[in-house]
Amino acid sequence: MAGLHSSSPSPSSTVRQELVSSLKKAMASAYPEAGLSDDELMLSITVPQGQEWDLSSSIAFRLAKKLGANPAEIAGKLSGLMPAGNYVASVEATNGYLNARLDERKYTSLVLARIRDEGGAYGTSAMGEGRKVIVESPSANPAHPWHVGTLRNALLGNVVSNLFEACSYEAEREDYIDDLGLQVATALWGWINMGDKPDKKFDQWLGELYVRVNREMGQRPEVKKQVEALNKEMEDGVSQQARAGREMAERCVMAHQQTAFDYGIYRDVMIWESDIVRSHLLSKALDISSGILEKPSDGKYAGAVVIKLDRITPFAGELAGSREDAKVIVRSNGTATYIGKDFAFHAWKFGLIDAGFKYRKFMDQPNGKPIYSTAPEGSPMQFGNVERAINVIGGEQAYEQQIMRVMFSLIGHEEITRGLFHLAYGRVNIEGEKLSARSGNWLGDGRNYTADDLLAEATKRAMEIAQKSEKITDRQNLEHISRAVALSAIKFEYLKIATEKDITFSWQNALNFEGNSGPYVLYTYARAMRILGKSASAAAMSDSDVSQITRGQDFQLVKLMGMAQDTVEKACTELRPSVVTDYLLGLSSLFSKFYETMPVVKGGDAKNVRLEVVRSFTAVASNMLSLLGIATVSEM
């Protein structure tokens, strides 16, 4: 049976290792003085673009520099000293490159056997064994629905967590709920004073109310004053207003969770801002950082607790870009600023201070696991206390995140600075306009720029196409299929764009199901499933069947399938979901070319091995898709 994780090196890295040791031997014999490390050898190996060779090393160029010799000559000499190995069939020198050809039969056997044996675990890694990481996402304001920008955060957080888990880390999916602050006070003022009753999904209703109150505040200064007063009252945690605010926020978060569930996004724990305040985490954080803080008795910052920026800039020169000379941690009225609270919160995450949080079950999730939540009354549980934390937060907050990291260094906890990573993602704009929850430009004409409306629109579009499909035998299942296709389109569209880049949202792109898209990958998968369905026999492939593998599209596909684990490790290390989308597009495209040119069911002697390649493709594609939170369909 397949284990939960693969503990062996990938087929691809197995053959690269083989090439490295062969290179090493050749160099030891020809150029004992070269002194290149294994890492340098490994890094010199690439997969060449052309189809002629399978692996290539540029190490001769590096050696040439060291020895003052001609690269072509060196490569020629080395290749003469590199005999065929287990998987590497031959090595030749071309223009200074060392080009290796794999034994396609042996290598195909290796890859196909690994996929067959490991099944759902194929592509996973033991890289993070025994390590725990917190992923904080999406931390949406509980005053309005998820808009198309919030969705980017939620999808990124989900995939990054999946990647960590695929690499054997324990990932704690955590959502920070800011139920205090002006945005909640604003919505609460509307809830109390405008007398409306919720007549639609609560977050949508509340968001529309929130926009109206913001307009009201712009016109009536007294409303603004009342909202600010409400904001202060909420912070005490015990007043009627504070309880009303929490209750409203909880209803909004429940509605957010409905959206999350629709998108197949789950989490482990919610940490509420009001519980952080209640826990007096701040004073504990101030205790451990007193050495770097000051409380000026006069001047601009009189009565506040601040950190002087000249303490920080020697460690992070880029923070010199401030007009101010200090950052306020605690306001003169005694309440913490955003940075203050976040610093305290992260001291808790890393186990530096104990919050004494109490937790209760917040709600059940469709994946069968409950979400826990901090709460005024509850029981202690084990959350937090990690050595690594990823904050999925918009790039516009880079400055504050950076200050926080430097603060940990300054109080002697360099390891926290190293373990804390800000996964900064680019903005999601709508038609060149900055998306703003407050202004209400997420409210569209007919369809809103919300995660809910996006999914509804995409599902509608998928349904239109599915209804025309003659391939869907299970007509009862149209709804399910359309939903899956729609989700694949949306998720893929977001995740394929490099995290740091800004996105301009357009309905046309969001509803495009062709080309480099999720539906394209699903379509390819469905065709593969059809081929498997057409061949009744699932006879195991034999050694003689492998001899039918050619050096054409079949072997190209096998080679790419051999790189699944490398892809997952790279995506996890670099926190880049687009590494996985790229891989899937390449895989699907190669598979399409493969079945277009090489008959499977009518493949004659090659039928068995080609069927095994098709089976393997479905396994690899489905494993990689599930990392992106995308479910497959067997017909569409």
Added chain:
RNA sequence: GGGCACGUGGUGUAGCUUGGAUAGCACGGCAGCUUGCGGAGCUGUUGGCCGCGGGUUCAAAUCCCGCCGUGCCCGCCA
């Protein structure tokens, strides 16, 4: 004023961390491919001073320096 991020065919993008042999892919345009395992596909074609200028190197989209453009940030808001 300063800081950070981004700049790749008409459009959207991959590659940049770790320099390497013709810069991948999609959309759009044009021309084809279904009595074949599924046309949400496949094939061919069109289109690129990799923002600009220097530098390092045998070799630069990739590294360094300087510009330019766009976005974001520099609050006792979050």
